[in-house]
Every structure is written in structure tokens, then in C-alpha cells.
Amino acid sequence: xxxxxxxxxxxxxxxxxxxxxxxxxxxxxxxxxxxxxxxxxxxxxxxxxxxxxxxxxxxxxxxxxxxxxxxxxxxxxxxxxxxxxxxxxxxxxxxxxxxxxxxxxxxxxxxxxxxxxxxxxxxxxxxxxxxxxxxxxxxxxxxxxxxxxxxxxxxxxxxxxxxxxxxxxxxxxxxxxxxxxxxxxxxxxxxxxxxxxxxxxxxxxxxxxxxxxxxxxxxxxxxxxxxxxxxxxxxxxxxxxxxxxxxxxxxxxxxxxxxxxxxxxxxxxxxxxxxxxxxxxxxxxxxxxxxxxxxxxxxxxxxxxxxxxxxxxxxxxxxxxxxxxxxxxxxxxxxxxxxxxxxxxxxxxxxxxx
DNA sequence: AACCCGGGGGA
DNA sequence: TCCCCAGGGTT
Numbered sequence: 001x002x003x004x005x006x007x008x009x010x011x012x013x014x015x016x017x018x019x020x021x022x023x024x025x026x027x028x029x030x031x032x033x034x035x036x037x038x039x040x041x042x043x044x045x046x047x048x049x050x051x052x053x054x055x056x057x058x059x060x061x062x063x064x065x066x067x068x069x070x071x072x073x074x075x076x077x078x079x080x081x082x083x084x085x086x087x088x089x090x091x092x093x094x095x096x097x098x099x100x101x102x103x104x105x106x107x108x109x110x111x112x113x114x115x116x117x118x119x120x121x122x123x124x125x126x127x128x129x130x131x132x133x134x135x136x137x138x139x140x141x142x143x144x145x146x147x148x149x150x151x152x153x154x155x156x157x158x159x160x161x162x163x164x165x166x167x168x169x170x171x172x173x174x175x176x177x178x179x180x181x182x183x184x185x186x187x188x189x190x191x192x193x194x195x196x197x198x199x200x201x202x203x204x205x206x207x208x209x210x211x212x213x214x215x216x217x218x219x220x221x222x223x224x225x226x227x228x229x230x231x232x233x234x235x236x237x238x239x240x241x242x243x244x245x246x247x248x249x250x251x252x253x254x255x256x257x258x259x260x261x262x263x264x265x266x267x268x269x270x271x272x273x274x275x276x277x278x279x280x281x282x283x284x285x286x287x288x289x290x291x292x293x294x295x296x297x298x299x300x301x302x303x304x305x306x307x308x309x310x311x312x313x314x315x316x317x318x319x320x321x322x323x324x325x326x327x328x329x330x331x332x333x334x335x336x337x338x339x340x341x342x343x344x345x346x347x348x349x350x351x352x353x354x
Numbered sequence: 355a356a357c358c359c360g361g362g363g364g365a
Numbered sequence: 366t367c368c369c370c371a372g373g374g375t376t
Binding site: 044047082 | 355356357358359360361362363364365
Binding site: 039044045047117252 | 368369370371372373374375
């Protein structure tokens with residue numbers, strides 16, 4: 001289609017058909033905009049909503065967040081995934097609080113330098129908070145533009161991103177960039193949806209290349225397929241006077257800064273008898289112990305499939321083999337951030353065995 | 355450029 | 366099951 005009319009059609013749809021409501025819509029406070037945008041990275045609005053409210057309630061200003069205890073912030077983030085976002089959130093809060101005296105930077109280039117803020121989030125903050133002419137390019141925008149303009153270039157290559165970025169910047173209404181950016185994302189989320197888009201309600205229907213050529217289901221194009229690795233986690237829960245050993249996950253792996261129990265990991269499914277034998281060798285278990293073995297908890301991550309088994313038992317001593325762990329009561333356990341798999345196990349089994 | 359990083363919901 | 370979601374960082 002002719003790109004000259006694009007923003008007029010979009011904004012007319014926005015004014016007459018769009019009734020999507022969200023708490024940060026029309027927000028001008030850059031702290032709140034930044035927070036909502038980081039929470040929503042690769043995350044559905046419905047999923048992120050209660051996290052947004054919790055954060056605003058606990059940390060009304062960027063300085064409150066900067067001064068918060070890191071563990072408490074992670075606890076608030078627990079369950080949302082992509083935990084490096086949380087780490088970067090804290091770092092950027094401190095940067096804004098100290099280096100910028102608590103005032104959010106107001107140019108695209110400076111905003112982009114902050115940790116955890118990439119091209120999308122920088123454009124969102126710049127346009128929503130400061131009315132600067134930068135086009136957002138997220139999953140919605142890739143989909144809308146690839147379909148309406150019939151672009152078969154893959155969206156996950158450097159060349160593709162460059163192409164879509166150039167087009168998006170050209171289409172942007174520079175007079176009202178915030179309104180336009182909000183409108184194109186709402187349009188992608190409610191009309192030009194990934195599956196079963198509402199083409200019969202679409203104002204671009206007569207001009208949409210994908211609609212006319214029957215490419216709605218094939219656009220946008222992605223080139224890469226991701227490989228998924230399977231890992232087997234065997235967790236050990238030795239109860240000593242109602243206490244369990246835990247430690248923070250550090251190092252370059254999934255679930256950084258979340259907590260876990262003593263673990264034996266394998267690449268292949270292993271007989272629990274063998275695993276327990278190994279735990280005995282480690283000094284984690286007495287041969288005479290009578291372990292309770294949980295069913296397999298399966299969790300799919302973007303690049304990994306985790307199969308976890310929990311082995312609980314009682315001990316009479318706090319074995320020195322657990323010297324790198326801290327022993328905590330169930331009450332303290334509640335305050336620590338855990339990955340979803342462990343939370344599920346704790347909720348389903350530990351509580352019921354009291 | 356390729357790869358890594360969660361968890362939930364829809365089809 | 367597979368795909369997608371208001372992406373970004375590291376190697």
C-alpha cells in the first residue's frame with residue numbers, strides 16, 4: 001500500500017475503534033513508563049499487570065527502587081521470568097538515582113545507554129514521556145508492517161531489522177509519536193493478531209498485501225529455529241528440625257539470583273537409585289534414610305526443557321557436606337525467590353505434609 | 355551473527 | 366505440541 005496514508009488510517013482507527021485500556025496509557029512519568037516497558041518485554045500485558053501494580057505500590061519512585069534491598073526486589077519479580085531484567089532494573093534505578101539525581105534522562109541516545117533498555121524500550125520512553133519522534137518496533141509492529149506491506153524479509157536477521165526499522169521511522173507521525181506508537185501496538189494486539197486476525201474489521205483490508213495474496217498465515221517470516229536442550233535436575237531436601245539447606249544460584253546459567261536446594265544434574269534421565277547412591281557418596285544422605293521421591297516436574301524454557309525430581313528425607317545432623325548452604329525454616333523459605341518449578345513443588349507437597 | 359534468558363496462554 | 370508475547374545482553 002501507499003505509505004503516505006498509513007498514519008491517518010491508523011490514527012482514525014485509534015480514535016474510533018480502539019478502546020483498549022491499560023494503567024500506564026497516557027502516563028507521563030518516565031519512571032512508571034520505564035517500569036511498565038521492562039515488565040512487558042516478551043511478556044503479555046495480562047501477565048505483567050499485577051507485577052506493575054506491586055512494584056509501583058512498593059517503590060513509588062525510582063529512588064525508592066534504587067534504595068531497596070536486592071533480594072526483596074527479586075522476590076517481587078519472582079515468577080515473571082527473564083530475571084536479568086530484574087538485575088538490570090535495579091542497576092538502572094541506581095544509575096538514575098545517583099548519576100542523574102533521580103531525574104530520568106530525556107533524550108533517546110542517553111536513555112538507550114541504560115542497562116536493560118534497548119531500541120524498543122528507549123523509543124517507548126522517549127515518545128511516551130517526552131514526545132520525541134522515535135518509532136517503537138516490537139512484535140506487534142513487525143507483524144502489522146510485514147502483512148500490510150507484504151514484506152517477506154525475515155524479521156530476526158540484521159538486514160530484516162534494518163529494513164523494518166527504516167519503514168517504521170518513515171511511517172511514524174512525528175507530530176504525535178506517543179499516540180501513534182500506542183496505536184500501532186494496540187492495533188497489532190487487538191486486530192492484526194498473530195492467529196485469527198480480525199481482517200473483516202481491519203481498516204487496511206483493501207490495501208493489505210497479505211490479505212489480498214493470502215499471506216496472512218505466513219507473515220511475518222522468521223528464519224531461525226531454536227534448539228531445545230533437556231536437563232534433569234535432582235533436588236535434595238534433607239529436613240533437619242524443619243530446616244532445609246538453600247543457596248543462591250550464581251554463575252552463567254539459568255535462574256541467576258534465584259534460590260535452590262542441593263542439586264545433582266544429569267544430561268540423561270537417570271534411575272533415582274543411582275542418583276541417591278551418588279548423594280550418599282557426597283555425604284548428603286545417610287544410607288538408612290527413607291527418601292520420599294516426587295513425581296517429575298517438567299518446565300519448558302525458551303531454550304531448555306527442565307525435568308526436576310525432588311527427593312526429601314530427614315537427617316539428624318546438619319552435614320558438613322552442605323557447608324555452602326544456609327539452613328532456613330519454612331517461614332524464611334517463603335521470603336526467598338525460587339524458580340517456578342521449585343515453587344510448584346513447595347506449594348504442592350511441602351505444605352500438605354505439615 | 356548466533357545464542358542465551360522464563361513463564362503463561364491460545365490454538 | 367508449537368507459537369507468540371510492548372526484547373535485551375553476551376559471545
